[in-house]
Amino acid sequence: MSSTYGENLKLSLFGQSHGPAIGMILDGIPAGLPVDLQKLQQFLNRRAPGQNDWSTPRKEEDRPEFLGGILDGFTCGAPIAAIIPNKNTRSGDYDNLKNCPRPGHADYTAQIKYGGFQDAAGGGHFSGRLTAPLCIAGGLCKQWLEEMGIQIHSHIYRIGGIGDDLIDPADPNLADIPLDFPVISSNAAKRMRDTIAQAKSRGDSVGGTVECAVTGLPAGIGEPMFGGVESRIAQIVYGIPAVKALEFGVGVDAAALPGSVNNDPYTVENGTVKTLTNRSGGILGGITNGMPLIFRATFKATPSIATEQQTVDLQTGEAKQLEVKGRHDPCIVPRAVPVVEAAAAIAIYDMILGNTQTSRRKV
Numbered sequence: 001m002s003s004t005y006g007e008n009l010k011l012s013l014f015g016q017s018h019g020p021a022i023g024m025i026l027d028g029i030p031a032g033l034p035v036d037l038q039k040l041q042q043f044l045n046r047r048a049p050g051q052n053d054w055s056t057p058r059k060e061e062d063r064p065e066f067l068g069g070i071l072d073g074f075t076c077g078a079p080i081a082a083i084i085p086n087k088n089t090r091s092g093d094y095d096n097l098k099n100c101p102r103p104g105h106a107d108y109t110a111q112i113k114y115g116g117f118q119d120a121a122g123g124g125h126f127s128g129r130l131t132a133p134l135c136i137a138g139g140l141c142k143q144w145l146e147e148m149g150i151q152i153h154s155h156i157y158r159i160g161g162i163g164d165d166l167i168d169p170a171d172p173n174l175a176d177i178p179l180d181f182p183v184i185s186s187n188a189a190k191r192m193r194d195t196i197a198q199a200k201s202r203g204d205s206v207g208g209t210v211e212c213a214v215t216g217l218p219a220g221i222g223e224p225m226f227g228g229v230e231s232r233i234a235q236i237v238y239g240i241p242a243v244k245a246l247e248f249g250v251g252v253d254a255a256a257l258p259g260s261v262n263n264d265p266y267t268v269e270n271g272t273v274k275t276l277t278n279r280s281g282g283i284l285g286g287i288t289n290g291m292p293l294i295f296r297a298t299f300k301a302t303p304s305i306a307t308e309q310q311t312v313d314l315q316t317g318e319a320k321q322l323e324v325k326g327r328h329d330p331c332i333v334p335r336a337v338p339v340v341e342a343a344a345a346i347a348i349y350d351m352i353l354g355n356t357q358t359s360r361r362k363v
Contacts, residue, residue, distance in 0.1 A: 008353035017127035023083035024133035031077030103304030138342020161206035203306030228286020249281025
């Protein structure tokens with residue numbers, strides 16, 4: 001099923017943007033794992049809408065209600081089920097979208113796929129609203145990975161043409177950056193916020209890139225060929241709405257580097273094999289090599305914009321000018337940062353569960 005992810009754990013997402021609730025079921029999780037609900041809520045708050053000028057004005061508390069799987073602060077071995085009620089919906093803003101699809105959105109393809117039976121309000125099941133239950137599952141997996149000494153941190157790598165400071169891929173340090181607008185450089189942060197504000201004032205939107213660093217991963221996680229770390233992460237990250245590109249390590253820049261430069265020389269440090277550089281992004285042959293795992297996810301600009309755009313009336317075949325109503329992010333990238341972390345945590349925890357050389361608490 002397209003709304004289910006995982007080989008050793010099984011994550012299913014359900015609900016629509018303007019339905020009564022959205023939610024997730026996370027199955028295959030061992031019993032006895034601690035769950036810090038306060039810490040989880042803090043993680044969900046990073047993604048929640050309606051908190052600042054660069055997000056949608058739709059305000060939702062995003063407080064999960066757990067229906068099963070957690071007892072007295074620990075997993076109990078049963079599937080973990082949780083919902084988030086949708087309390088601030090305006091479905092009437094989307095009445096015209098089944099017949100007049102938004103350019104850049106899934107309205108047209110959903111109409112063709114589901115023959116008009118899909119829920120068009122707020123994008124339905126195609127909405128970024130579904131990343132909230134994804135963050136429930138990812139926030140839990142992130143906690144369990146931290147128990148193993150594995151940390152996941154991300155920052156805004158680029159918004160529009162404005163880039164953040166570069167990290168050292170061999171020794172990334174993102175733990176202390178601000179969480180509300182996660183950028184290393186305060187100067188870049190201001191320029192990025194200005195870029196978003198300018199796009200918003202024009203009735204437009206802007207895209208960007210999130211860079212994620214996973215530290216503490218041991219060598220030997222992942223499989224060759226189709227079970228590689230890149231493949232498993234890509235599958236879930238591409239499930240995040242608006243992701244259009246993904247690269248690991250130096251990514252596309254590897255095409256311009258000779259092997260003598262692109263290769264990461266080996267060394268031994270305190271009895272552990274490491275590499276002097278990390279152009280591979282911590283992955284060789286689909287398997288982790290013990291260096292930080294580095295990848296970047298690029299998001300297109302939000303397709304729902306206030307500027308009039310050309311579309312067609314699917315009933316008459318006539319060209320139409322469409323003015324999108326509703327409440328939308330002028331840039332989804334800042335709120336996407338914890339979503340990328342959540343996706344990475346789910347993928348990595350799934351692989352660790354399947355690694356025959358790892359245990360529940362210690363890698």
